[in-house]
Amino acid sequence: MSNSFKYYSPTSVEETIEVLKKCNESTCVLAGGTDLIVKLKKHMIDPENIVNLKKVDELNYIEEKDGIVKIGAMTTHSQIEQSPLINGKAAILAEACRHVGSTQIRNLGTIGGNIMNSSAAADSVAALTALDASFVMIGSSGERTVSMDQLHGKSGNVIRDKDEILKEIFFKSLNGSTVSGFKKLGRRSALAIVVVSIGIVLENDPRKNTCKNIRISLGGISRNPSRAKAAEQFLIGREINIKNIKGCLDKVSEFTVDNLEKSPFKNLIPHKRYAVKGIGMEVFERICKR
Structure with missing residues (x-):
């Protein structure tokens, strides 16, 4: 692989589209470059064209x-x-x-x-x-x-x-009765490739202290981040207390296991099924204080 390519640096969305129309399928679009440059240096990819969006200020x-x-x-x-x-x-x-x-x-x-x-x-x-x-x-x-x-x-x-x-x-935009938080457990702090992560958006009914709506996303358990919808349904309409949060996180853990069972990474189940509950509880504790 030669890593020899044609380089384009358009300054508008319109120009970018025109450039991409002329290029063949062996084309990479460069944004920040933090992933693409590594792949080029390691000869993991060998594109014929690179289109850099850095000067497209309108984006x-x-x-x-x-x-x-x-x-x-x-x-x-x-x-x-x-x-x-x-x-x-x-x-x-x-x-x-x-x-x-x-x-x-x-x-x-x-x-x-x-x-x-x-x-x-x-x-x-x-x-x-x-x-x-x-x-x-x-x-x-x-x-x-x-x-x-x-x-x-x-x-x-x-x-x-x-x-x-x-x-x-x-x-x-999240309204005043909605709180949110994110947590990931990685191999080496912030420089890690994610092991598992959880994001929670929780809307509270302040009159009853019940969960009006919730969305829970998980990263690192399947090909793309996904919603733990059974866990969401468990908490909706229930009082926000430690017992119900633990019940919700049990559903999150079950969802994690189900996804990993379908993947090449079944060996990670014993770790991730508990890790996701731990970081999930950290997020719940933090956002519920708000």
Whole structure:
């Protein structure tokens, strides 16, 4: 493998699409480069074309409009981590981005790159799953919006046309009675590839101290982060107390085991079935204090 390629650096979404239309299938889109550069250096990939989005400034923003938070695909993990809007309206995502690699990686790496890389260890995607986020793809055929369930194909990779890029991620702002949190258990603190992670978005009915709604996402137990829906249903309508939280986490553990049983990593079941309950309890304890 030669690692000899044509390099493009468009300055707008329109120009990017035109470049991608002309390129063949052996093309890589470069966002932050924290994954792609490593693969190039290790000769894991040998593309004929690389399209760098670094100069496409219109893809870098964080804003809220009509109760919807919108994030451009080229927004870095550091920008999200430090954003007052994200910390106020979607703390789970700020916490997840805080777990991404080292400071240097967070400064370079983008949320769009994390999503499109389709890694089972994508912290931001686990948080976005709990936020029930949607994604705007744009290409020569125009824009299309996809849900988290529609984002990945059977292989686990993001479904995209050759000339498409991720433009935007959006989700509903969390209201005043909703709290959220994220936790991951890794091999070597923040520099680890995720072992297991959990994201929780919990809406409380303050009059009854019951769970009005909840979304629980798990990373590191299947090809892509996924929702523990049986665990969610267990807690909805119940009083938020230690007994019911433990019952919910039992369902989370069962979901973890079921997923790992279908994977090549059955040997990890004894560890992850308990690890997910431990980090889940940490998140519940922290967000319930709010």
